[in-house]
Amino acid sequence: MSHSQQKHTTEKVVVIGTSAGGMKALTVLIRQIHDDFPAPILVVQHLAADASGDALLEVLNKQGMIKCHHAVNGSTLENGHLYLAPSDHHLMIDEEHRILTTKGAHENRSRPAIDPLFRSAAVVFSNNVIGILLTGYLDDGTAGMSAIKRCGGICMIQDPQEADYPDMPNNALNHVDVDYCLPLSEMGSLLYDLLAEMPHKKLPIPKDISIETRIAKRVLSDVPAVNALGELVPFNCPGCGGVLWEMENSSSKRYRCHVGHSYTAQNLILEQALKIEETMWTALRMFEERRNMLFTFARDQKGAIKNSALERAHLSQIHIDRIKAILTGDDKGHTVGVHQQNEF
Template identity: 40%
Template sequence: MVIGASAGGIPVLLELAAALPARFPGAILIVQHIGAHRSYLPELLRDSGSNPAVHPTSGQVLERGTLYVAPPDRHMLLVGNHIRLTHDAKENHVRPAIDPLFRSAAIAHGPRVIGTILSGRLDDGTAGLLAIKACGGLAVVQDPEDAQEPGMPRSALDHVACDRVVTRASLADTLVSLMREPAGMAQEIPPPLLEEHRLSVGEPEPMDDLDNIGVPSKIVCPDCSGVLWSLSGKHPPRYRCHTGHAYSLQSLLHAQAARAEDALWKALRVLEEREYLLRSASQDDEAAHIALHSETLKKMIRAK
């Protein structure tokens, strides 16, 4: 089970931990947008419920009945039954991001994966949920009306054929019920999905292999100023640069807005500094002129 949450997600996760039965029959991997800040979420989840919760280490083997929380500033991926932590480029302007986990889980476990999107802004997780569905897994989404921040759930519902729409109150029972159902038939992994996963972990040569899944756009990456490739056949539109940064359309617009605001503040700072320097230069010139005039008057007085 993989869960993605952002703003407004922690209260839902704590209620989920409290409602889950002890030794539930599966592992839960959680990405809560936290950035590089210290996270106490595993401790909070342990205190709320009866199951262990940890920040995993890279290479750790999954165990049933355990909640694994992506550590700060690390993407959390699944490779078989092992967890892989990376410091690869941000996706959707965040690290940890939801899409890399969901994408890797879909590739590793296909129809055995249940993906869940909870409260959050923008649309991280939508592409990952599409990947889970493409590989035969199940999609669960919190009702936007029940979410503190409806953006992520709304995007998921708008673009993914979701299997369940839940509230905070029904989330735990729904997930436990789904985990007890038999998995569907394994499906072939779509080649573009596999290619993007390989790109996100830096396995092929990105500048060559990006051409296999997209075309160069006329837009630069807000994080590194490299060219963004527009990924083919993606709805909603998605973009990726050769250094690994990836964006949904909403996250790209958000990142561009942040970059534009930063540029405006820098421009204002430069203009204010230039004004100060010009005023200083003007005052220095005026002082020098007065000193020269005074010295000339003194010489004239002495001569008389």
Template identity: 40%
Template sequence: MENSQQIIVMGSSAGGIESLITLIKGLPSRLDASIFIVQHLSPNYKSTIPEILQEYSPFPVRHPDDGDEIKSRTIYVAPPDHHLLIEKGHVLVKRGPKENRFRPSIDALFRSAAYSYRSRVVGIVLSGALDDGTSGLWSVKRLGGMTMVQLPADAAFDSMPLSALDQVEIDYCVPARDMGKLLATLRMPAKTAKAESSAIVERAGVETSIASDGDAFRKGIMDAGKLTPFTCPECHGVLVQIDEDGISRFRCHTGHGYTRAALLSEVVQRIEETYWISMRSLEEAAMLLEHTAGSLDVQGNGEAAKLFRREAVIATDESRELRETLLRRTRFTGENLFGYKKED
């Protein structure tokens, strides 16, 4: 792998396939770069993204294997349910803890590239919901790379580009169709634009290692930020808050990571799940009480049966109240609270 070669990392979510196709179509064959893509995927289905993109790409497109040597003019796509990470000269494909509720995580890819390749990295955020990619793009910028986002008006879902624009110093904001030509004209800086903070470099290395194989507590994640009263929705471990020039995010001692928006969205989802579980339990209790009352009637114990039926009515009423609460409840999300949503 030559020292002049660009490392281009791209992240997309909702609406991202269309953006990726448009970008890939515009890549010039002379571009001397290795390209890495995280598109949020369901972990339960085989990904056909390499086959889709190959129709439009001047370069080979594939899912890499763990440990593959990085080759120029090759596009690597994260496989389902695996983080795509970069280590000096090699691709890592790992099942470390989820970040922002996803595996693969855009932030994890961007952070690993910034840690290993500093000023040779170009980070690109495309169409998507919420804000995965913002923290990773911040790392790319702080460690000397270039940052690019899809013009929000050009994106099917503009939350990810808007979040990055709002919180990170962005070098280029252009439509996806213009990105390929622009990438071919970029001249990467010889050194970082800002003095590297040893703490930022060290944390990027630690978090890349956590995305690879977890073990966050032993690797010192509890020292990376300040303790909070919040717990991880995934494993219920304590969360530390990590601040990056106004960007606040969270990690637990097992390694799960969240932005504020992702954490809020996950907490809200768990609240709704708890409501449904409680409603089901009340319905089951009502059925069991009615069944017991019927058995008591058969045994000639009518007075006891009345007591059980009275309790069954109470459980049924409480279950209905919960159901009505769920059906009329307005769901709030990280997008509509943090503003990463297109205005009508």
């Protein structure tokens, strides 16, 4: 079979998700992969919106033998190639086994996010998917792992004890019946063994996973679709201000709005904290402007009017002091990890 024919007959796929510490982990894993690898590999590494991912690709191409590229929308998947999600874009797979990159709504506060890739791979390849979750903060990838498992695929995680940042593998281990939890050094040979047993006859895809995948691909985005996925809850989406639904078939608490934003409980709490902080800085600025304006106004007044303006300026100062006390307090400890999770 010619090379041009081979690239159109991909029947199995490996998808990898990672965040903080990902460059080191991916380097160890990709060293074990040769250019005859019998499946395409798609990778989501959490990246800042202004990052290119070039440094990661350069390292992977130097260390391994598999060809590593930026994922290009519309490209056909080829065995023996690795495709890295572009910054500020979700990476997914369409029904024709082509690469799909979108500017869809953030999931778990990330774009690219791991869950959209894992879900789309499960929908397209069913039980011929191997999902791998590596080092990283928080819990992106857990819902995607659950989708792979429910579609009959194989779930593999890096042993949290060796992960530089064990949150992501630990969360998957706690909420998904993963098939393999092992060190990076043992993954390469296992992948070859597992892929040799594929492809299997495809299994039916659960309806909720198909709906979520269609929402992420921007094919479907409406209230009835999300109504079918869960129950309306009294929370607002920090991303767009819309209402949220709690997913019914999720392995852990997870929320979604009809626009497409999706959050695990941890990520929703963190995003709410950031929005609160942003709002309080705005309130602080407005109270300071009001205090200064009242002092300026009072200078030109006399009697009761002057006293009233000074009293209101004093009350503004009280609010300023209270807001500053909150902003400089340590009730924001979790935001430290938030700013680090996009690092390699």
